[in-house]
Amino acid sequence: MKRIAILGSTGSIGTQTLEVIKQNPERFELYAITGNNNVDLLVKQAREFLPEVVCVANESLYQQVKDALNDLPIKVFSGKESIAEMVQMQPIDIVVTAMVGYAGLLPTIRAIEAGKTIALANKETLVVAGELICDLAQKYNAPILPVDSEHSAIFQCLAGECNSKIEKILLTASGGPFRTFSFDALKSVTAKQALKHPNWEMGAKITIDSASMMNKGFEVIEAKWLFGLNAEQIEVLVHPQSIVHSMVQFADGAIKAQLGAPDMKLPIQYALTYPERIEADFPRVDFTKTTQLTFEKPDLQKFRNLQFAFDAMKKGGNLPCILNAANEVVVKAFLEERISFLQMSELIEFAMRKVEFIAQPTYEDYVETDKKTRIFVSELF
Ligand code: MG
Numbered sequence: 001m002k003r004i005a006i007l008g009s010t011g012s013i014g015t016q017t018l019e020v021i022k023q024n025p026e027r028f029e030l031y032a033i034t035g036n037n038n039v040d041l042l043v044k045q046a047r048e049f050l051p052e053v054v055c056v057a058n059e060s061l062y063q064q065v066k067d068a069l070n071d072l073p074i075k076v077f078s079g080k081e082s083i084a085e086m087v088q089m090q091p092i093d094i095v096v097t098a099m100v101g102y103a104g105l106l107p108t109i110r111a112i113e114a115g116k117t118i119a120l121a122n123k124e125t126l127v128v129a130g131e132l133i134c135d136l137a138q139k140y141n142a143p144i145l146p147v148d149s150e151h152s153a154i155f156q157c158l159a160g161e162c163n164s165k166i167e168k169i170l171l172t173a174s175g176g177p178f179r180t181f182s183f184d185a186l187k188s189v190t191a192k193q194a195l196k197h198p199n200w201e202m203g204a205k206i207t208i209d210s211a212s213m214m215n216k217g218f219e220v221i222e223a224k225w226l227f228g229l230n231a232e233q234i235e236v237l238v239h240p241q242s243i244v245h246s247m248v249q250f251a252d253g254a255i256k257a258q259l260g261a262p263d264m265k266l267p268i269q270y271a272l273t274y275p276e277r278i279e280a281d282f283p284r285v286d287f288t289k290t291t292q293l294t295f296e297k298p299d300l301q302k303f304r305n306l307q308f309a310f311d312a313m314k315k316g317g318n319l320p321c322i323l324n325a326a327n328e329v330v331v332k333a334f335l336e337e338r339i340s341f342l343q344m345s346e347l348i349e350f351a352m353r354k355v356e357f358i359a360q361p362t363y364e365d366y367v368e369t370d371k372k373t374r375i376f377v378s379e380l381f
Helices: 012-023 039-049 059-068 080-086 101-113 124-139 149-157 204-211 214-227 265-273 304-315 319-335 341-354 363-378
Strands: 002-007 028-035 053-056 075-078 094-097 117-120 144-146 166-173 234-238 244-250 255-259
Touching (some): 002 012, 002 101, 012 028, 012 094, 012 265, 053 059, 059 075, 101 319, 117 265, 124 319, 204 319, 214 304, 304 341, 319 341, 341 363
Parallel strands (some): 053 075, 094 117, 166 234
Antiparallel strands (some): 244 255
């Protein structure tokens, strides 16, 4: 029996993780859940799964959650510090990091320090502080298992290949809703249009990141750290059908790919059951109905964020942290219709040039960089 903590249980990955747990009650026990603002769903999940602990990040909502669970023997906490403490609780085996953005960094660090297995869905953690996280994971012997579908695909391709030399990985991208739009047409696209992803049902932030290809940029950086690769070994391929979830090309030229219907529950389940692969009734691919699988180069002139991510990864230091903080601010502003789609890239580029570069950042430097960048970008519009 594996005991699971889900950080961000009310989000898209969180709710799908609960479905996987529900399907396998003999394997998994839900020990703790956390949410940010969605009290109704958090309470509903707590009443259904009866975890030991529920934590609401937004402290002003503590009493509301506490009152709603008063009749049950569930411990209720609130605040970011409580989440960072909670992940270290002794009975927890796996921490699923499914919250959005920079907020994932501190609890992930604490969970690693406690030697927990990390099922990593919060890619921003590795984007912001990949080197620090990987050093800590090694020091505390904490496995980091990918939940992101592309990285799970690569991880699955690498099973049994621990001595095989990787030539490169081919990270697939759907291309998002604006793949076929001209640069001119991108000037006037709205948040509503951007929120309609062709293949994947996801939260608002990652859906905008997918439309701008920032998500793929983050995944490039995530892959670097998860699999110990350099920039030349990571190639992004646009594959609009989202059936090939990614591929690995080995030193002899052989290519392994992992395929499947676009459904996050498979990579979630694989991370939770690893190294086992267990039965599931997830949707199957029918190749007689899948008329074609196509691949094309990403357009870096049109989707500049992807280029910024490669630049940030190559230069390293706190530059990926600046990239992430700037992106979080501009995505929020775009969703609030305060800036245009293309302005997002302009502001990110400006922040990357202007916020002070630190070559060897400490944890405190990351915290400071994140704060400074958010202020800097917020003052530009
Ligand atoms: Mg992905």
